[in-house]
Amino acid sequence: MNAEVRGLATQCGRALQDYLAGRGEVALQQAYELGRQALAKGLGVLDMVTIQHRALLTCLLKVQTAKEGSRTLRAANRLFVESLLPFEMSHRRVQETNAALLESEQRYRNLVETARDVIYTLSTDGKIKSLNPVFETITGWSRAEWIGKEFPPLVHPDDLPRAMELYQVVLEGKVPPMFELRILSKSGAYIPGEFQATSLVQDAQIVGVLGVARDITDRKRAEEALRRLNEALEEEIKRIAHALHDEAGQLLASVHIVLAEIVLDLPPHASRRLEDVRGLLTKIEEQLRHMSHELRPTILDDLGLRPAVEFLADGVSRRTGLVISVEGSPGKRLPSPTETALYRIVQEALTNVTRHAQATRVVIRFVREGLLLRCSVRDDGAGFDGPAVQARRGSRGLGLLGIQERLNAVGGTLNIISTPSSGTELIVSVPVEAGGADADSPRR
Numbered sequence: 001m002n003a004e005v006r007g008l009a010t011q012c013g014r015a016l017q018d019y020l021a022g023r024g025e026v027a028l029q030q031a032y033e034l035g036r037q038a039l040a041k042g043l044g045v046l047d048m049v050t051i052q053h054r055a056l057l058t059c060l061l062k063v064q065t066a067k068e069g070s071r072t073l074r075a076a077n078r079l080f081v082e083s084l085l086p087f088e089m090s091h092r093r094v095q096e097t098n099a100a101l102l103e104s105e106q107r108y109r110n111l112v113e114t115a116r117d118v119i120y121t122l123s124t125d126g127k128i129k130s131l132n133p134v135f136e137t138i139t140g141w142s143r144a145e146w147i148g149k150e151f152p153p154l155v156h157p158d159d160l161p162r163a164m165e166l167y168q169v170v171l172e173g174k175v176p177p178m179f180e181l182r183i184l185s186k187s188g189a190y191i192p193g194e195f196q197a198t199s200l201v202q203d204a205q206i207v208g209v210l211g212v213a214r215d216i217t218d219r220k221r222a223e224e225a226l227r228r229l230n231e232a233l234e235e236e237i238k239r240i241a242h243a244l245h246d247e248a249g250q251l252l253a254s255v256h257i258v259l260a261e262i263v264l265d266l267p268p269h270a271s272r273r274l275e276d277v278r279g280l281l282t283k284i285e286e287q288l289r290h291m292s293h294e295l296r297p298t299i300l301d302d303l304g305l306r307p308a309v310e311f312l313a314d315g316v317s318r319r320t321g322l323v324i325s326v327e328g329s330p331g332k333r334l335p336s337p338t339e340t341a342l343y344r345i346v347q348e349a350l351t352n353v354t355r356h357a358q359a360t361r362v363v364i365r366f367v368r369e370g371l372l373l374r375c376s377v378r379d380d381g382a383g384f385d386g387p388a389v390q391a392r393r394g395s396r397g398l399g400l401l402g403i404q405e406r407l408n409a410v411g412g413t414l415n416i417i418s419t420p421s422s423g424t425e426l427i428v429s430v431p432v433e434a435g436g437a438d439a440d441s442p443r444r
Ligand SMILES: Nc1ncnc2c1ncn2[C@@H]1O[C@H](COP(=O)(O)OP(=O)(O)OP(=O)(O)O)[C@@H](O)[C@H]1O
Pocket: 352, 353, 355, 356, 357, 379, 381, 382, 383, 384, 389, 396, 397, 398, 399, 400, 401, 424
C-alpha cells in the first residue's frame, strides 16, 4: 500500500469516527472530499476499496459490542457510498462524452461516405490507406483494387513529378495551394482532378496525407469550349480588321485619286476647299489603319505583347489625350492564347478608363514573379465600387465579365482594387512556363 492510499485511509478512519460521534454531515462531506482527492490523484475504485477496508478495520478493532459493530458497519457503508460519488459522476461524464464522440464520428463518417469529392488518405510510404465510395463512381475502379497499393500508378506520368513533390511537401507539414493532377480511370482515360492536401497528424506525429479531390472534367470542358470560342472570335476579328484595312482603305485611296483629278479642273478658290477635304480624308485613313491594327495587331504575333500594348496605348493616347505609360516586361514569349487574352484585357481596361474614369494618367505594368506574369492597369480617375457593380442586375456591362472569362480560359486570376475617388487598379495574373522563347522573337 503506498503512502497516498495510507494517508487517505487515515482520513477515512477519522471521518468514520466523526460519523459515529454524531457529526454526520461533516463526516459525509469529508468522505465526499476524500473521493475527490483520490480521483484527482489518479487513484481507482480498487484503491478506494482498500482505503475503506483499512479504515473500517481500524474502527472495528476498537468495537466492544455486537450492536456497536453493526452501527460501525452501517456508518462505513454510508461513507463508502458518499466517497464513491465523485467516481460515479466522472464515470457518467465519460459515458456521455463517449456517446457524443460516437455520434460525431458517425456524422463525419456519413459526410465522408456521401461526399461528392473523393476523400483519401495516404501513408508515409506512399500507400493508399482509405478512399470514400465516390472514388468508385468517378473512376470506375473498386476501392479494394487500390487500398493498400501505392498511389503513383494512378497519376498521369507527366503529372507524377509534381505529385511526388507535393506529397513530400505535405509530409513535411506544409499546406500546398490547390493543385491539378490527372488520374487514371478504369477505362484507361485520365480524369482531371483538383486536389487539396494536408498532413495527417496523430499524437503530434505526421503519419500520412489527407486529401480531397474534385472531378473537374466539366470545368475543363467549359474552359476548352471558351478557348475555342475565343479563337473563333479572334479569327473573326482578324477578318474584320483585314476588311477594314484592305477594302475600306482601298476605297478611300480611290476617293483620293478622284479628288486629285477634280482639283485640277476647279478654280483656285474651290480647289483650296477640296484640299481641306483631302486633308481630312488622310486623317480618316490614318485612323482607320490604326484601328484595324489595334483590332488585330500583327505586331502581337511578330514582336510580342509589350510592343503591341505600346502600340495600343499610343493609339488610345492620341485619340483621348490620356497620358499612358507602359512599364516592365512580360519576359519570355507566352503561348498565343495567353498573349491574345492579355492584349484584349488591356484593351478593355483602357476602354473602361476612357469611358468611366475621367482619368489623366494610366500606367500599364508587367511584372514576372516566378511562374506568374502580373499585368496591372492603374488609372488616377474616379474609381468605382466593385461589389456594387458586381451586384448590379440587368444593366451589367460585359467588359469585366469578358475579362474574367478570358482569364478562366488561360488559368489566370483577376483582382480589382478601386475605391471611389482614388482611381482603379486592375491586376491580372496568368501562369507562365519557366522557359520559352525570347520576348521579342516572332511567333512561328
Ligand atoms: N477604370 C474604371 N474607372 C471607373 N469605373 C470603372 C472602371 N472600370 C470599370 N468601371 C465601372 O465598372 C462598370 C463595369 O465595367 P464593364 O467593363 O464590365 O462594363 P461597361 O464598361 O459598363 O460596359 P461594356 O464593357 O459592356 O461596354 C462600369 O460600368 C463602370 O461603372
